Amino acid sequence: PLALGLYTVNAVYGDTITMPCRLEVPDGLMFGKWKYEMPNGSPVFIAFRSSTKKNVQYDDVPDYKDRLSLSENYTLSIKNARISDEKRFVCMLVTEDDVSEEPTIVKVFKQPSQPEILHQADFLETEKLQMLGECVARDSYPEGNVTWYKNGRVLQPVEEVVVINLQKTVNKSSGLFTMTSSLQYMPTKEDANAKFSCIVTYYGPSGQKTIQSEPVVFDVHYPTEKVTIQVLPQSSTIKEGDNITLKCSGNGNPPPQEFLFYIPGETEGIRSSDTYSMTDVRRNATGEYKCSLTDKSMMDSTTITVHYLDLQLTPSGEVTKQIGEALPVSCTISSSRNATVFWIKDNTRMQTSPSFSSLQYQDAGNYICATTLQEVEGLQKRKTLKLIVEGKPQIKMTKKTNTNKMSKTIVCHVEGFPKPAVQWTVTGSGSIINKAKETKYVNGKFSSKIVIAPEENVTLTCIAENQLERTVTSLNVSAISIPEYDEPEDRNDDNSEKVNDQAKLIVGIVVGLLLAALVAGVVYWLYVKKSKAASKHVDKDLGNIEENKKLEENNHKSET
Structure with a gap:
């Protein structure tokens, strides 16, 4: 490479500088020398080599003590290159008749250290110009330049927004430069996650190069511009008994730590942290809730609806009634929205609500009136009615001759609650087979039966007794040898009810037919009576006409 038309050697700081003589060795060479020139032009000899004696001598120059090496071809090497080695060196070859010289320019380069951003601000505030930090790159030669970047883009100076000041200092002993660039910056909210870095540009033996610092992110402080209130946990519905927390937040950085919470019906705010908790809320907690900054600015609100469900069952608990009595039952609800009601009897869901105009034993049981509030998870109520239907013992006895004609079955059909205890007694001779x-x-119904083979007429007595009454019924049974009318044994209560219903239907039809026949007879009798009266009236009128004609004829004869 050439510099100002002269041969130039580029060396790296700390490396070895190698300078060839670049002169052809002439005939009759006596010796060769190297010198460098002072700024004032005066020479300083540093190395000598004889071509005949082959010996090398180095001049006593402190800066180059133990650093020089001169080869046989007169190439000069300087170890541990320094900034002070940037000089004009001259190679001299001397004969008896002539002295030849060839200069060489030495340039030394030093890469700076990786730049660092020092004295960083703890945080940045919007709308305020402040020192962000200093980018420092040390030990450079020649001096370099520093450029600031934000998110990979160059930061250009802008008055009162981006202020950059670059300072360069040199170490007098080493000759190396340190570049310090300070950045004053006025941030915005958008700089919250911005990456700031700096790059130092320097020159090396092969040309211009750059080194970049590690990026730095600053905490940007900015005031709150909006307040938001929310209900925790974030559920679509709130029911009585829930625990809820109001959370107020501001979009500033750092976020506000205290707020004012406004409860429905209260004019003054309650000072609290960013949360306000309410436990076991009731329906009267329904309403509009607000929160604001402590200076009562920037307010937000939300409406809370506390859902409720009340159920009233009348009567409830354990109820004891007598068979045949009426029992009105009502299950009413009061709720914050539509609710569904259903009944369960003895773990079976009922199709309709219970209604008791005349209680029967089968009406007894455990009733549950249950309700749930639609779309409100977990809000359900239920109340129970334990219905006990009591009745005095009722007895009906039947007898039947068995197919083997050797015994008879006597059945005692019993109704009552609590369950009656049954006893049998027999009078007359005969034996109880089992x-x-x-x-x-x-x-409330059951039957007790015995099988007997009476040798003579006997009387069987069935005794049914519970806490309410003692009932006794007797039945005469003929000896097994005497035929008699057998009463059929009731198969079951349902069949009995069906037979009774059919009998009632037949009786109704017969009564209806009799009434129809009676009405028809009455109508016919009236019709006949009326017809006779009409014929008598006609005969009377005809008689009167005949009599009138006879009178007229008699009168006519008298006149003649």
């Missing part, structure tokens, strides 16, 4: 057998007690 002990009494009872059917299952269902809906």
Whole structure:
């Protein structure tokens, strides 16, 4: 490379500088020398080599002590290059008749350290010009330049917004430069996550190069511009008994730590942190809630609806009634929105609500009136009615001759609650073939039966007794050898009810037909009576006409 038309050697700071003599060795060479020139032009000899004796001598120059090496071809090497080595060196070859010289320019380069952003601001505030930091790059030669970047883009100076000041200092002993660039900056909210960095540009042996610092992100402080209130937990519905928390937040940085909370019906705000908790809320907590900054600015509001569900069952608990009595039952609800009501009896869902105009044993049981509030999870109520239907024992006895004609079955059909205890007694001779057998007690009814083979007429007595009354019924049974009318045994209560219904239907039809026949007879009798009266009236009129004609004829004869 050439510099100002002269041969130039570029060296790296700390490396070895190698300078060839660049002269052809002439005939009759006596020796060669290297010198450098002082700024005033005066020479300083530093190395000598004889071509005949092959010995090398180095001049006593402190800056180059133990750093020089002169080869046989007169190439000069300087170890541990320094900034002070930037000089004009001259190679001299001397003969008896002539002295030849060839100058070489030495340039030394030093890469700076990676730049660092020092004295960083703890945080940045919007609308305020402040020192962001200093970018420092040390030990450069020649001096470099520093450029600031934000998010990869160059920061150009803008008055009162971006102010950059670059200072360069040199170490007198080493000759190396340190570049310090300070940045004053007025941030905006958008700079919250901005990456700031700096790049130092310097020159090396091969040309211009750059080194970049590590990026830095600053906490940007800005005032709150909006306040937001929200309800926690974030549920679509709130019901009585829930615990809720109001949370107020501002969009500033740092966010506000205290707020004023306004409760429905209260004019003064309650000073609190960013949360205000309410436990076991009731329906009267429904209303509009607000929060604001402590200076009562920037307010936000939300409406809370506390859903409720009340259920009233009348009567409830354990209720004891007598069979045949009426029992009105009502289940009423009061709720914040539409609710569904359903009934359950003995773990089975009922199709309709219970209504008791005349209580029967099968009406007894455990009733539950339950309700749920639609779209409000977990809001449900239920109340129970334990209905007990009591009745005095009722007895009906039947007898039947068994198919083997050797015994008879006597059945005692019993109704009542609490379940009556049944006892049998027999009068007359005869033997009880087996002990009494009872059917299952269902809906207040059961039966007890015995099988006997009486040798003579006997009387069987069935005694049913519970806490309400003792009932006794007797039945005469003929000896097994005497035929008699057998009463059929009731198969079940349902069949009995169906037979009774059919009998009622037949009786109704017969009564209807009789009434129709009676009405028809009455109508016919009236019709006949009227017809006879009309014929008598006609005969009377005809008689009167005949009599008149005879009178007229008699009068006519008299006149003649």
